[in-house]
Amino acid sequence: MPKPPLFAAACLLLAVLPAQTQPPAPPAQPPAATQPPAPPQDLGFVVRSYPKDRNQPIAVVADRPLTLGDLVDHLEARHHPRFREALETRPEVQRMLQSDLIAPWVRHFADLRALQHLTKDLNIDPKKLEDAQSAALKARFQSFLDQYIAQRREAGRPTDLSQQLVNRLLADFQLRNGLACELQGFLDLIEPDDYTRGQLQDFYRDNPRMFGGTVALAHILIHNRDPGTGILLDAPGLAKAAARLADVRARLRPDGSNFEEVAQLCSADAKTAAQGGLLGNVHRCDDRLPAVLCRAAWTMNDGQVSDVIESPYGWHLVKRLEFVQHILVLFTDDAIPTIREGMRRVRQEDWLFKARAQAKLELLL
Numbered sequence: 250m251p252k253p254p255l256f257a258a259a260c261l262l263l264a265v266l267p268a269q270t271q272p273p274a275p276p277a278q279p280p281a282a283t284q285p286p287a288p289p290q291d292l293g294f295v296v297r298s299y300p301k302d303r304n305q306p307i308a309v310v311a312d313r314p315l316t317l318g319d320l321v322d323h324l325e326a327r328h329h330p331r332f333r334e335a336l337e338t339r340p341e342v343q344r345m346l347q348s349d350l351i352a353p354w355v356r357h358f359a360d361l362r363a364l365q366h367l368t369k370d371l372n373i374d375p376k377k378l379e380d381a382q383s384a385a386l387k388a389r390f391q392s393f394l395d396q397y398i399a400q401r402r403e404a405g406r407p408t409d410l411s412q413q414l415v416n417r418l419l420a421d422f423q424l425r426n427g428l429a430c431e432l433q434g435f436l437d438l439i440e441p442d443d444y445t446r447g448q449l450q451d452f453y454r455d456n457p458r459m460f461g462g463t464v465a466l467a468h469i470l471i472h473n474r475d476p477g478t479g480i481l482l483d484a485p486g487l488a489k490a491a492a493r494l495a496d497v498r499a500r501l502r503p504d505g506s507n508f509e510e511v512a513q514l515c516s517a518d519a520k521t522a523a524q525g526g527l528l529g530n531v532h533r534c535d536d537r538l539p540a541v542l543c544r545a546a547w548t549m550n551d552g553q554v555s556d557v558i559e560s561p562y563g564w565h566l567v568k569r570l571e572f573v574q575h576i577l578v579l580f581t582d583d584a585i586p587t588i589r590e591g592m593r594r595v596r597q598e599d600w601l602f603k604a605r606a607q608a609k610l611e612l613l614l
Contacts, residue, residue: 293482295482297614353429381437437597459533459591465531466570469565471565481613496515533591551570
């Protein structure tokens, strides 16, 4: 059976692992065809099943609808052989379409298409793109594997993994994370880490507060997605969410002086609501928060309240509280790796947000 391009490239990683006595296991065969149970229709979020909803749109990119079938076809071609068959014959695979996997799949798939639309005139070399995406997949899987081994070591379990186990881990990892790795590889190719010292110094001068500083912010969250799965709410749920958002905006004073009080009363984020929505201090590229929130907070002024910001968690209103300079980072040889990483992340973020805006990306799932 021919392997998808990224799957084949990722398997090169296995060659650098210690040799094992067990040979790689063959691809698992799905069980005999059975009729998967119909998914419940009262979950409160958009429910899609395959193949019934194959032609249903899940996103719109550059005025072109992307369908559930488009996504499934891509996953099968690039990340998981016989995925369509597994969806139709294995109920546990079908249930992935109502799990916390489907929303990130849709988002990353739509982002890929938006980037392709933005860069269509750049004459990107397909071989270089494939290599960059394969490198991203291999790096992320190796990081996952290192953490997996460390957890086994802490639990007192054997850390000498058989090739069969590694292959199973790889197949599962690629199905779950392959689209995210594809997207990262695309960004790595169009924004390479080849900055000159002068370019790094210019970026440092333009963004001095980014290094050694944090921004304290608070937020009010209104769920327009299911809190458990991240899937978009159904029409009645979205209508209720929109009404809650309108109520929150009506309660807020123009100067944001009662933001903390409204957050305590109205925010869906129970962990922060009790503290007036306080999220704490965040770096410019803080992995603890969606990039859209960090990006917005760092462009605002102290005391300013944002317009509605949509993230994978829902609708947010954000208040920037204050900027804090913890340490002073000078432009030195020792600081260059940190500045280089920050510059690349910000510029890759710029590519992605520009692609979303130009393609007028809309997520429907």
